Each structure stands twice: as C-alpha cells, then as structure tokens.
Amino acid sequence: MAEKSPLIVALDFAVRSELDSLVAKLDPSLCRLKVGKELFTLFGPEVVRDLQRRGFEVFLDLKFHDIPNTTAAAVAAAADLGVWMVNVHASGGRKMMSAAKAALAPFGKDAPLLIAVTVLTSMQSNELGSIGVNDDAVSQVGRLAKLTADSGLDGVVCSAQEVSILRDQIPDNFLLVTPGIRPEGSALGDQQRVATPSEAISMGSDYLVIGRPITRCADPLAMLKQINASLGY
Numbered sequence: 001m002a003e004k005s006p007l008i009v010a011l012d013f014a015v016r017s018e019l020d021s022l023v024a025k026l027d028p029s030l031c032r033l034k035v036g037k038e039l040f041t042l043f044g045p046e047v048v049r050d051l052q053r054r055g056f057e058v059f060l061d062l063k064f065h066d067i068p069n070t071t072a073a074a075v076a077a078a079a080d081l082g083v084w085m086v087n088v089h090a091s092g093g094r095k096m097m098s099a100a101k102a103a104l105a106p107f108g109k110d111a112p113l114l115i116a117v118t119v120l121t122s123m124q125s126n127e128l129g130s131i132g133v134n135d136d137a138v139s140q141v142g143r144l145a146k147l148t149a150d151s152g153l154d155g156v157v158c159s160a161q162e163v164s165i166l167r168d169q170i171p172d173n174f175l176l177v178t179p180g181i182r183p184e185g186s187a188l189g190d191q192q193r194v195a196t197p198s199e200a201i202s203m204g205s206d207y208l209v210i211g212r213p214i215t216r217c218a219d220p221l222a223m224l225k226q227i228n229a230s231l232g233y
C-alpha cells in the first residue's frame with residue numbers, strides 16, 4: 001500500500017471564501033488537491049501557488065486538447081508552476097501527447113506526472129455514437145489508454161469500471177486515475193460510470209478523484225477521514 005492516501009479532492013468552487021474555508025480544514029497528509037477549469041479561470045495560477053504554500057500537492061486539471069505546439073507549451077507552463085500532476089485529452093492524438101511529454105524533458109525529476117483523459121466518466125456507452133465512436137466505453141477507454149502509453153505518458157483518467165480490464169492491457173507502472181467516485185448513498189449528480197472508493201481501490205485504481213461527496217457535505221473533514229479510514233489510511 002502507498003504511504004500516502006490515494007484521494008485527490010476536486011476543488012470545484014466559484015466563491016473564494018468557500019474554497020478557503022474548506023482548505024483551512026484539510027491537511028496535506030490526508031489528500032492531494034485538484035484545481036480545475038472553474039477555479040483556474042476565476043482565480044488563475046495564484047490559487048495553485050496558494051495551495052502549494054499550504055503544503056498541498058496539486059493536480060492541475062485543465063484537460064488540454066489543442067494542436068501539439070500549443071498543448072506542449074501549456075503543459076510546460078503547468079510544469080513551471082510546480083504542479084504534481086497535469087492532464088491532456090487522449091483524443092488529441094499521439095502527436096499531441098508526444099509533444100506534451102517532450103515539453104517536460106527539461107524539468108527532469110521535477111516534471112509533473114502527465115496523464116490523459118480517455119472517456120469522461122459523465123458519459124455512457126450509448127452516447128459515444130453521437131461523437132463518432134462506434135464502440136462501447138470499455139473498448140474506447142482501452143484504445144485511448146494504449147495510445148497514451150505508446151505516447152510515453154504516465155497514465156490515464158478513466159472510470160473505476162474499466163480499471164480491472166485495463167490492468168491486463170497496460171504497463172504495470174501506468175497510473176489509473178479514477179473520478180466518478182461515489183461513497184455509498186452519495187448523489188450521482190452528472191456522473192454515470194461510478195464506483196465506491198473501496199470498489200475503485202480493490203479493482204486497481206491508483207488515485208481516486210472525489211469532489212462533491214466531500215466538498216458539498218456538511219462535514220467535509222469527517223467525510224474525508226471516513227473515506228481514508230475505509231481504505232486503510
């Protein structure tokens with residue numbers, strides 16, 4: 001078992017005081033933090049620096065998806081910020097992902113982990129036809145995970161439902177980061193391909209991304225500690 005909790009708390013907030021009051025309750029030994037599009041668009045890189053000053057490792061989740069040159073430059077900018085993990089969309093293709101990986105070479109051992117989003121956990125297989133994918137989610141995730149591994153990245157974002165199948169198809173040290181985590185009794189919201197924290201870990205997830213079940217609960221710290229304890233942390 002890893003020394004540190006596999007939990008990454010998704011900080012999806014529009015109001016700075018709500019973010020600050022949650023973060024003040026948390027401790028870097030309990031979790032890592034994810035800064036996504038809403039927070040970054042509202043508050044910019046300073047919010048990342050602020051979390052780092054408080055000792056947290058930050059996953060910068062901006063899901064870059066652009067031409068190779070632009071994506072590579074954006075990933076390098078994330079590395080300059082000193083984030084722990086950054087992501088792109090695997091559907092940007094091999095050239096885009098390889099360029100992103102190459103842009104991290106100058107950062108050496110300080111480079112962030114670079115992972116790629118496969119099929120969003122808010123999508124079901126029956127929606128894939130409308131975006132030109134005539135296959136089910138498991139097969140499409142497998143195809144994009146292989147492309148990601150072949151492009152030299154560190155792992156993928158997928159749902160926990162694909163993890164056990166993927167484990168047989170990808171290198172051992174390839175990271176599987178799974179959002180769509182819902183503790184027993186939590187509202188699904190817009191998530192479709194979901195699992196509980198213990199299901200995700202037992203199927204082989206390396207990191208669990210959890211937002212609203214923690215951040216919108218009456219006692220976020222108690223919920224975080226309860227999930228950690230259920231996983232043996």
Ligand SMILES: O=C(O)c1cc(=O)[nH]c(=O)n1[C@@H]1O[C@H](COP(=O)(O)O)[C@@H](O)[C@H]1O
Nearest residue numbers: 010061119120121157179180209210211212
């Ligand atoms: O890249 C991600 O983190 C991500 C990929 C994905 O397929 N699904 C997904 O939900 N996410 C993110 O994970 C978080 C999940 O939040 P909750 O649904 O509130 O637990 C959100 O911040 C999403 O942006």
